Amino acid sequence: MDSSASAVDLHGKVAVVTGSGRGLGLAYAAALAQAGAAVVVNDIDEAAAAHAVETLTKAGGRAVAEVAAVGTGEAADRLVARAVETFGRLDVMVTNAGILRDRVLWKMTDEDFDAVIATHLRGTFTCARAAAVHLRAQGEGGRLILVGSPAGQRGNFGQTNYAAAKAGIAAMARTWSMELARARITVNAIVPVAATAMTETVPAFAPYVEAMRQGRPLPEFLRKGEGFGTVEDCAALVPFLASDAARDVTGQCIGIGGDRLTLWSHPQEVKAAYADGGWSPRSIAAAWPGSVGAELQSVGVPAPKVPEAAGVAGA
Template identity: 50%
Template sequence: MNLAGKVAIVTGSGQGLGLAYAKELAGRGCAVVINGVNAERAERAAAQIRRDGGRAVSVAANVGTTEAARALVNGAIAAFGRLDALVTNAGNLRDKSLLNMSDEDFDVVVNVHLRGTFTCVREAFSYFKDAGIRGRIITIGSPSGQYGNFGQTNYSAAKAGIVGMMRTWALEMKKSGVNVNTVIPVAATTMTKAVPYFQKALEAEERGEAMPSFFRRELGFGRTTDVAGLIAYLVSDDAAGITGQVIGVGGDRLQLWAHPAPLSSDYHDGGWGYEDLQQYGAELFKPEKLQQVGATFPQLPPELQPGTS
């Protein structure tokens, strides 16, 4: 019960990863505000937590607007008297390749992920600063925002933007003692069910069995509950010295991501003109120096291939 007395908002927590985060927080004594677009689903999730002995209320709101952010913060204060942490988990998908992606497809994803993170964090930080609370903000990223992913222009851009905002906020919030970090979860969700590569892992989960070690260790892929412990830890007082970080977690693996930094620096007197680049470009940009685009997965062992018994 090391989070007793704390209050947290978890956006997009009516199901999936968000609900796993909320349950973990509540199980450790933290009161939680469950959020989702579907009011009935959000209230069911909150009621389940209450039945399990936790404290929870639901606030139905479509994350993205300032009004929704204020409703969430005000809901936490009205129900529990304060706010200590915000987890910006709300999200959606409209996957299409670039030429097939409409303005609406782009805007609706960026509005929820990027603008929704911005408005909710702004509202929470305003409260923390005025109330003198050394709060915790945990934004949710994705491997797609780190590597890119085919068909996810909107989602990848939003997730990369969240990391950029988080690093800026870590600087701006330091004086107030508010910590902000990004967690990159890798877990079995409804989004992974359609991916054949993960078939054996998902089948094991459905049977209530442990996932094969290959998925949990080599891929860092596991259950939603494997991510939730990190969320609770970052809310706790034990994580007081952690801010401005990108942390990946899934299965048996935890990763601390490097911040972007130059891989190499080359100098040329007078600058790099077109002719200079023609002369030296092959060496400057040789293939082994160029960076990976898109996540890559190791080959599945024969016994884990889709369709095998």
């Protein structure tokens, strides 16, 4: 076995993947199992969780299911306990579970907001906390792999709740990477882009997702230019971050999709202006256009740039 292969060998490791009954979560769980890790599959759907376990074990992996809705401390504790009771330890927590309740601000209800925050943000917090408590006591380091989104990096129309949760997840990854460094626990957020139930409703993607379902390949402008592909395209990043090859990688937001792997920058000041003695509203107005106002930043997840000559293969 070459050094790179041994560095990503996860035999003897145990991972929990929340929301792993289908979609991206199942792809992450399968990639971890293929690398040698034992996996606790989690989903709110008992049938989906059972099918996921069957899929992993038929492929030669080791997996068990724990059916629970993430968000509460009790659910998080159950996930950690299931890993320890079944496989003897815990090494990796992947916080993938999520839901959508998309609405524009003036139509979003308290229930829409709270449900998404409870699953994505609170669910990430409670599961990461439960894992951190056990990993610190275990004393052998570990990995927290949080799942972010481009919406959390740039905002997205109609996704107040989701974008806020994903932005919070990125901030928690940076914070926890500092807090857990002495315990040799790395914390990173991944930013996947793939054809899922959450993205197939985007009109620009819809015909290509449908073509992909029919066995036709995605065009290069999507796989490379947009970094958009299958859930399996995103999965390799998780076992990499769970492995010894990534032992020095922490506090990062890392994007993956299609043929593209990216590193997101941390928010930082891009322009500064100064006024002796401080600023007044009038002096800000006077200085604004030629100073910080000249560096206003864009918002939103850009729509795919479809080449004029591009069509859907086979259509």
